[in-house]
Amino acid sequence: MRNAFLYILILLTATVACKEETPQPINGGAKAPGKVSNVTAERLPGKVLLKYDIPSDPQLLYVKAVYETRPGNQMETISTFYQPRMTLEGFGDTTEREVKLYAVSRSETASEAVTIKVKPGTPPVQSVLASLDFTGDFGGITARFLNPDSANIAIGVVTRDAKNDVLQADMHYTNQAEGEFSVRGFDATERWFGLYVRDRWQNYSDTVWKLLTPLYEQQLDKSRFRALKLATDAATFGSGPIPNLWNDVVTGGSTSNKTWFRSANGSGIPHWITFDMGVTAKLSRFLEIPRGAFDETNLLYSAGDPQLFEIWGSTNYSPDGSFSGWTKLMDCEVTKPSGLPVGVNSNEDITRAQEGHQFKLPPGLPPVRYIRIKSVQTFGNADYFWMAELTFFGEIQ
Incomplete structure (x- = not known):
């Protein structure tokens, strides 16, 4: 009984000691400090x-x-x-x-x-709005902007329907110091387009309106496309044949043999591939979606992802594989919106890849039927290149 009493006394003593060691609120702070x-x-x-x-x-x-x-x-x-x-x-x-x-x-x-x-300085929603310039383009409009403060902003694009009601057409998110973007999918008929700027605090600028007419174009039918293999063309990697460039499959990763085209290792720099669009057309633009845009994003802007390449066109190519009879349509360069080094991608870099890299061909080019893609440099300086999808637009002749 005496041992039990001593045990309880020890526990009580330990409890009191613990309570005494518990940190207490800071005292003496109830008095207000002085002013700044x-x-x-x-x-x-x-x-x-x-x-x-x-x-x-x-x-x-x-x-x-x-x-x-x-x-x-x-x-x-x-x-x-x-x-x-x-x-x-x-x-x-x-x-x-x-x-x-x-x-x-x-x-x-x-x-x-x-x-x-x-009194704050001029906010980005106002300065970016003042810099905005937009014009009619193939299938819609192209807008250019300056954002010298590299602020996180969204540029909204609106239009009007037949009842004159305002409709949201697009929202372009960026923090780049300058840039341009296009909104497409409209008929070649006159209509109102408006642009406004919004920031992350839900501040909105006014809307600038223009009455514009998009230029006519149509997407070329990919079911007509056919792969060619001329004498000087690069070999293809076994699981990445050329027809994957127009099968509208952009997901599946390395486990799929339908997601991307890839030229063979050791193809050298430069090297090229050739295909037939099935129709003769005056091209206005094309869209390139890179491998890894929707899965395996670590492959974006690295390894065999093209950084510099050329697009050539012809209506009567030479069977010997030379460039006789071919016209260079465009020198193409893929740029990362973020400007970050290889191996580091921002959300905007990934979004741009998912939307596709847009290339607008210069005016005055001749109609073409056959296309040659010439790889000049990849982001990883590889001697091969890969792409997931190509989409061409223009006017069939």
Whole structure:
């Protein structure tokens, strides 16, 4: 009985000791810290950089700014006491706004507010809109833009239907400093197209409208395409024959023998392949979807993925495999939107590959029936190349 009593006493003593060692809330922080001082504001595109002196108070934890990006949309930004500055973001215009700054203690006690007025610089939704230029193109429009701040933006494309109702046609996401994109799928009839810009804080620009007429084109019928093998053409890799370039299969990975074309190892640089489109057409553009766009994305912009290649066309080729009777239609270069090195791909790089690399052929080219693809350089400097799908557009002659 005495042993049991001693055991209970030991447990109680241990429990009390544990309670005494448990960390307690920081005391003495209930008093509000002093206010920030000497606040300055620097205008940046859609932002404001604040600099200030912090109060000398050991209980200070951070400085908080409270402001509205637009009426009714309040935001807070905080910065620790280690860095006496902060950037306020999310502004969609240059309207002057009021900002309240609070010094906050470790017990979450805030100082009196220091109120200042700030005026953001021109935000990207406005500057990108001002740079937008768009014109009628084959099957739709092509838009060009400048985004010098490399802001994350979306460029929306709208059009009007027969009832004059506004319809969303496309949304182009980018953070590139400049670029262009096309929206297709429209008949060669006059219609209204509008463009606007949106940022990640849901700020919208106005919409710029133009009455444009898309140029006529049609997608060439891939069922007419046939592979050719001329004397100088490269051999193909066993599981990647040329007809895979027009079978509309772009997924399946390495386990599929229908997903991609691949020339044989050791084909050399340059080398080429040839095929027959089955009709004579004046080509306007073509679309190339690379291998790995939808699976095995590690293969994008690497290994045998073409970086530089040429497209040649003919209506009467020489059977000896020479380039006699062929016309160079275009020098083609695939560029990564991100500009990142080989082996590192951004989401935009992958999206671009999935959409396909668009190549618009220059005007004034002769009609052609036979196509030759000449590989000049791949992203991995390989002596072979691969592609998943080719789609050609133009006007049949």
